[in-house]
Amino acid sequence: xxxxxxxxxxxxxxxxxxxxxxxxxxxxxxxxxxxxxxxxxxxxxxxxxxxxxxxxxxxxxxxxxxxxxxxxxxxxxxxxxxxxxxxxxxxxxxxxxxxxxxxxxxxxxxxxxxxxxxxxxxxxxxxxxxxxxxxxxxxxxxxxxxxxxxxxxxxxxxxxxxxxxxxxxxxxxxxxxxxxxxxxxxxxxxxxxxxxxxxxxxxxxxxxxxxxxxxxxxxxxxxxxxxxxxxxxxxxxxxxxxxxxxxxxxxxxxxxxxxxxxxxxxxxxxxxxxxxxxxxxxxxxxxxxxxxxxxxxxxxxxxxxxxxxxxxxxxxxxxxxxxxxxxxxxxxx
Numbered sequence: 001x002x003x004x005x006x007x008x009x010x011x012x013x014x015x016x017x018x019x020x021x022x023x024x025x026x027x028x029x030x031x032x033x034x035x036x037x038x039x040x041x042x043x044x045x046x047x048x049x050x051x052x053x054x055x056x057x058x059x060x061x062x063x064x065x066x067x068x069x070x071x072x073x074x075x076x077x078x079x080x081x082x083x084x085x086x087x088x089x090x091x092x093x094x095x096x097x098x099x100x101x102x103x104x105x106x107x108x109x110x111x112x113x114x115x116x117x118x119x120x121x122x123x124x125x126x127x128x129x130x131x132x133x134x135x136x137x138x139x140x141x142x143x144x145x146x147x148x149x150x151x152x153x154x155x156x157x158x159x160x161x162x163x164x165x166x167x168x169x170x171x172x173x174x175x176x177x178x179x180x181x182x183x184x185x186x187x188x189x190x191x192x193x194x195x196x197x198x199x200x201x202x203x204x205x206x207x208x209x210x211x212x213x214x215x216x217x218x219x220x221x222x223x224x225x226x227x228x229x230x231x232x233x234x235x236x237x238x239x240x241x242x243x244x245x246x247x248x249x250x251x252x253x254x255x256x257x258x259x260x261x262x263x264x265x266x267x268x269x270x271x272x273x274x275x276x277x278x279x280x281x282x283x284x285x286x287x288x289x290x291x292x293x294x295x296x297x298x299x300x301x302x303x304x305x306x307x308x309x310x311x312x313x314x315x316x317x318x319x320x321x322x323x324x325x326x327x328x329x330x331x332x333x
Contacts, residue, residue: 004107005125005134012138014232015059016119017069018044019138023122024112030078030167040240041175042072043182045233049192049201050208056222059229060119061199063192065160075178079165084116086158099161100148103133106163116160117144123161176244176251177316180309187306203306206299210292213283224272224281227291231268234298238262250308257305264297 010023018039025031031038039045047062062068066082073080083099085092103113104126113123117137121144125134133151135144152159190204191197200208209226212218241255271287274280283291 003125003127003129004104006107006110006112008112008122008124008136009141010122010136010138014039014236015044015047015229016121016138017060017114018042020114020120020122021073023136023138024114024164025076025078028111028164030164031076034239036236036239037243038076039233039236040244041179042075043179043186044072045236045240046179046183046186047201048186048205048230048233049199050205050212050226051222052198052200052208052212054209054212054218054223054226056219056225058199058222058226061193062186062201068192069162071182073162073164075170075175075182077168077170077175079167080162081165082160082162084158084160087152088157092152092159096151096159100151102163103151103161111164114160114162116154116156116158118154118156172244173247176247177313181313181318181321184306184309184313187302203299203303206295206302210295213288213295214292216285216288218283220275220282221280223283227268227272227283228281231265234258234261234265248312250312254305254308257301257308261298261301261305264294264301267291267294 006027008023008027010019012019014022014035018035021042021044022031022035022038025038033041036045047068049058049062051058051061065084069082070080083095085095103123106113107123107126114120115123115133115135117135119137121135121137123133123135125143126132127134131148132145133148135146137144186192187202189201191199192201193199209230213223238255238258238261241251241258245251245255267287267290271284271291272281273284275282
């Protein structure tokens with residue numbers, strides 16, 4: 001019987017995946033920058049998804065997680081692997097048994113694991129005697145515990161874990177260039193959860209958010225959560241671009257666009273107020289016209305920034321996206 005308990009302090013401030021990723025990589029010496037820098041370099045800060053009814057699940061519904069998270073971590077130069085799926089599948093219990101083994105193996109090496117609770121959190125320890133994992137969700141300093149036999153079971157019908165390996169050094173210029181391309185990919189893709197078109201991504205997400213607010217029939221807690229997450233991520237982008245804007249002149253202009261965006265959406269905190277029941281925030285109905293107007297301005301500014309990213313990207317070869325593999329864009333199955 002053995003046990004491990006790693007010191008991986010996690011605090012919810014950004015997207016939950018970003019919070020978890022920063023906690024694990026900094027604790028294991030694989031990243032030494034700010035959370036905003038990690039959020040920008042990984043492209044996670046640029047992800048925006050909105051359900052037409054402004055449901056709170058919008059914030060994590062930015063695409064298929066394996067497809068979204070691997071390029072984000074790859075761009076940091078960190079080896080990463082993941083597993084997950086539907087708990088209803090008859091093979092789930094076998095995958096869970098294997099996941100327990102490799103999660104413990106990662107913890108034995110001193111590296112935490114990202115786990116869907118939901119939302120994302122950090123598995124930072126285990127105890128074989130009690131057959132439990134220790135998990136941080138970032139909302140409190142108290143641990144949650146999950147039995148080995150219950151790993152993956154939650155209020156949703158899917159499970160997900162991601163672990164991390166060794167790191168290689170990637171030039172800052174290469175990481176920043178790829179982060180712009182990841183941002184453009186998000187901005188230009190209207191729906192990332194096809195065939196479901198009730199969730200919009202990138203530029204179209206602005207339309208869904210504005211229309212949802214103006215039509216009035218929306219999830220109040222979800223709307224507040226989306227607006228809060230959106231404003232936090234855009235502040236992260238400003239902080240990120242402030243650090244890297246000297247690499248290309250266009251980044252100075254993009255930084256100015258996002259700085260203007262932050263000024264435009266500075267009304268968001270005042271547009272949210274405490275709910276009378278159940279806690280949490282909700283949108284103040286009287287402030288919706290002002291919020292919609294400022295979001296339209298923010299969309300225009302972000303679109304200008306994306307065109308500046310596009311101008312930089314065009315000046316450099318992009319084999320990753322311009323070369324078609326021998327077997328096409330998908331592996332044979």
